[in-house]
Amino acid sequence: MNSEFLSTIAIIALFAPLAGFVSTLLLKKWTKNAHYAEMFFIGVNVVAAGTLLVMTAGDLHTLHIISSFNWIQFPGITFELGFQFDSLSIILLFGVALISFLVHTFSLQYMHGDKRYSRYFAYLGIFTFSMNGIVITNNLLMMYIFWELVGLSSYLLIGFWFEKTSASDAAKKAFIANRFGDFGMLAGILLVFVTFGTFSFDGIKEGLLSGILPFNSGFWLSVMGVLLFCGAIGKSAQFPLHVWLPDAMEGPTPVSALIHAATMVAAGVYMVIKIYFLLSADALLVIAIIGALSALIPATIAFTQYDIKKVLAYSTLSQLGLMVMAIGLGAFGNAFFHLMTHAFFKAGLFLAAGSVIYGMHHEQDIRHMGGLKKYMPKTFLAFAIYTLAISGVPLTSGFMSKDAILNATMIYGSLTGNWIFAVVGFGVTFLTAFYMFRLLFRVFIKGNITGVEHHISHGHKVHESPNVMVVPLLVLAALSLFPFFSFNPLSGENGWLMKGMNFASSAVPDGLRYTFMALAGTSVTGYTESYFEASHHYHYIAMALSLLCALGGFGLAYTVYFKEKVNTETYKAKFRPVYTFLYNKWYFDELYEVIIVKFTLLTSRVLFWFDATVVDGLVNLTAFLTRKVSDLGGLFDKYVVDGFVNFTAMFTGLIGLFMRKLQTGKIQTYVAFIVVSIVLLFFFYARQ
Amino acid sequence: MTEITLYHFLVISSLLFSLGLYAMITRRNSILILMGVELMLNAANINFVAFSHFGNFGASGHLSALVIIVLAAAEAAIALAIVLNIYRTFNTVNADEADKLKE
Amino acid sequence: MTYYSLVFWLFALITVGSAFIVVMSKNLIYSVFSLLLTFFGVAGLYVLLSADFIAIVQLIVYVGGILIVLIFGVMLTGSVLTEGLKTNVTNMLLGSVATGALAGLLILLFTNNNLYPNTQVLTPVPLKDISRLFIVDYLVLFELLGVLLLAALIGAASIGRKEKV
């Protein structure tokens, strides 16, 4: 295979969306149809990525094309920019391109008539470009650069309707929450660089294998892993930075489908998979715990929400948590598998929700929906398939991938004796099935049918969306079925995707790995025999249990929302405190409001106060004292009489000190500062 | 009476220097501030000449003193123009009343 | 040596004392004329340091030039007749503490250093040496001063001139 040819295609795939972005913005002035430029280039992106996938499909897990060039050169240090194609990046590159293309198509209708129509497409282009960059890079530095670029473009897209305060607030929230994570990631990257002198994944791996550890300590290796993982906490909205994702639903729905379901949030997971080789057991445990929390908490919130997009957002959080947890348990292949299948059906779910919202004239509250199956049959069909997939019902892709993750939790349990992650996994499966079917029943089958009819009788048409929107839905629905991933509907492990993937290969020294990986040495396959044994042993048990949980969730939803045997209101009333707690999303926002916002305010106040006091305080005090001194000649009784008044004056003066600022505008005071500074500087340095 | 040494001159120069700074800091009238500058420059000049004399450094200290005198004259010219301009715009020459620019 | 000392103390008193009046006087005119005395005092000190030429330049430039400029400034800006040229002070405490500390520090540093304890009569620097240094060795400085004076002239004219609207 001609690798030069492949590199060319890859570069085309990478830069096509950027070309789309630029040309759309340039053409915007002259034509209303500028967005077709973007459509064209995203098409190019899909074709190029597809070609790459097809041409390399035969030997996915052996392939490595790396082309790199020097970017910055120092004596002794060189920074390279480069591309790396392995199974992960090629598959994800195609996945991103395909979903992005479908979202573009969907948006043609959904965003029609928006006053910033072309700009919207341009933003989608820059987003896709940044995402491509993350996917194909071979080093952390470049990844970080594109990482920030993704953050920026997502900021633009979430705040696309910035006239809405909620939208611009949400955009800001997302931006800030991501900065928290990125800060950690940057620190991690710096630590990597200080330790290994390189940013490239291969370089780090080599360094680790040759025994270099940060500060020569396993602890710092774990710290490094966790710091890098911070980036994923932000991007993939993991606990405790998950709060931005539900709010990000303020953006246009196709954007939610693209960014907040399929691609950007997956970037965090992808990054952790990329750096998996340097994660020590301790770091992995932290990741697993964070993943478990992120899987569980949103799942409990999801079934109390009424906004159709919010339910999906919490479900996304929960699924991302599962993936991260799986990585933490050492099963990164399974996590990636779930990442891919989830990308398709979750993007589909959002688009379907978009279709519903479109059909209902921008109604998002499921309490106002019901029986939509009748009016939107195709959307319903697609939605139903996605729901089956996400709940993990056989014959869908979701069944295979989720099963793989659950299997991994059980393997982990049996090898380490720690079953808590398995419990979380199955619990989440149960909850997922429950709230997803709740949504399906309430929106499409039962629910507020009378309300919708009432709505229609008032002349509002509730209609199926036009084909340009429905077709992407159906394509995604098809992609959520098993044949696209494996021909054996019961086992994803044998599918091309999982087969094409390399087994986990950790470069971490033996003592710092999970015990079940410790004996494998430095070979490519990172697991011991016992791991594979357990994997066969638990395969069917996990499958059965997973089915049971999914069915349980379905059954509960069926009873409550289809048969409507249970009055939800009575239960709501009964468990009022719990319900309120869940409904208010565990009060995370409020908590952060208090902690972060208040804290920031407080800090700035303190700084302000400091600013105001240090020198200006001195000045004012001086002024005050001067006045006092000159008053000394005054009469004693006057002093006594005025004493109280003066005391108050001093008091207010002191408060004034706190409020005024350093820069008084009086030039002579500045000159005095020079003298004071000189004297202080002198004494500061004369101490030696 | 003690013999007059270098330190006597240096002490005078320190005093002049500090008095000049004091004028710059405390006197509100811009012209007095300028006088403060002249005092400080004179102090530096005394240093140059005194060091040159007692250290037997030759003419270089004198040269420096001459240069500083010229610079002082140039600075005074510009300074006065600026003060006049301030007087025209603010109708005062008190430096601390020109404090619109702050914080 | 006693005459030398006596004269020194006299000039020292004139210099510092009149500088003190410059800084402390409430009346602007007093300050200006005290400054005249200070310049005289400094010129005297130069003579004591056998720098006659500098002393003469000091008198010509400072007393004849700079001081006149300052007096112009006073006359042009102060309402001589109405306010009696009273000026007041600001930053008293800060200023006195800061400059006091600086003065103390400088005096301490100077007197604690064993610099050039020479007290015998030193040979005065011939004027020829100064001029030679200025015109030959420091030729470029000489030229630069010319440009600087030109800049000052233009700057002063540009800022000081009244503008037609």
Add this chain to the structure above:
Amino acid sequence: MELTQNLHDLLSLRAELVLTAVILLLLGIELFSKGNKTLLRVVSLTGIGVVLILLFGESSTAQKLFIGSNGVPLMIIEPLGTFAKIIASISALFTILFMGINREDSTMVRREGEFMVLLLCTVLGVFFLSSSYDLILLYTGFELLSISSYALAGYNKRSSQSSEASLKYLVYGAASSAIMIYGISILYGLTGTTNIFIIQAILGSGALSGALLLMAIVFLLAGIAFKISAFPFHFWTPDVYEGAPTHFTAYLSVASKIGGFILLLRLILDLFFRKGFNSEILQPVSDLPWNDILIFISIGSMTIGNLVALWQKNIKRLLAYSSIAHAGYLLAGIAALNSTGLVAVLVYFAFYLLMNMGAFLVVILIKNEIHSEMLEDYNGIGSKLPLYAIALSIFLVSLTGLPPTAGFIGKFYILMALVNADLVLLAFFLFLNSVISLYYYVRVMKHLFISKPEKELGEAKQNVYGGVLTLVLAVPTIIFGIFFTPILRLAEAALKFYLP
């Protein structure tokens, strides 16, 4: 014989002579052609062009000039100084270009000739600061720069703000330069000379140390820190930057700063530290706490600059505080006291020229349209004047130090140098400060693009001349963020007599 040699040397100062000739020529034009504006501009721009060509021509040569009777040169033309001269000349070039746009006051246009003359005088001051090796000559150059600047700051005579700025600049400048010359006089007293090389030799012989020397150095530093507006001598900066005519503020923020920095570098490289490098790190000639002094001032400048900038509502004031912070970053590069640090400082300065000049240019352009410098009036500029708004954002992003802009590269190099020098704490502070600064730079962008204007903006429109100038500055800011090797080579070449 010496005189002829010196006269001959005088002729070797080609750039300086051309500059002086241009100054005189401009004066002549101003007098005799009633200030023909076109002629003035053509002459001044061509003059600076010629000076730049001369400077680039001599940018890799070294020549000792005015070797006195004591055998040491008064001036040396060498690449580091030439680098500073180039920076100053380019910023003067831009300032003259900006002057044509600035519509703050109509009488300013009439007095363009005087402005140019004074501006070129400041450039000459920087030239002498860049290649002199004698403290008195350096001080005279410093004063030439200062005195002309005082007048220029008050150039907009009808604005009370401008007058106030000039008074403040004058008072602060006079105080700090008097302090500086007092420090020089002490140094003279300790060594008996004003020549840098001789002082270095005396310091190196270990004959001097102690408190008086430290005092002299603190006095000297006060003057330098005033010029580069470093903490705690920065107080004049915001007031003067805000009040002065904006195009001059732009100039002040770059050329005046390079003047201060070249002086600092000169003193450090040739006076207080051993010539050349022993391994990688500079060796001080006597046991003064240079690291401590520089680190303290650096951290102070960046922290104070950034923290106070958070509160600013006026864009010029905000940029003033930001320039204080940038002085801190640059000082951090010097504080590293190693070769990477020096290269980093020069690289950073070259980029700083672009981004700071650019930011002030956009401020002028926007002020022309909306007659305001207040951030709250910037609301909605993004849609009304998109090119300006985008360019300003590019400059601000670059000032923050984010990729893919030039500022990122500069900051990165400085961080690199700090890590090499094991100044992890300083590196941490620099990083932290960049994060703080992000907040207020983004706030400007928020006003530009997101906040809604309270009232409709009038007929604000972008003009071609302004647009072209913005692009001339904005495009390199991006390009150098990606492809910056030429600047790096330039900086390395400038330091070729100092690098190991």
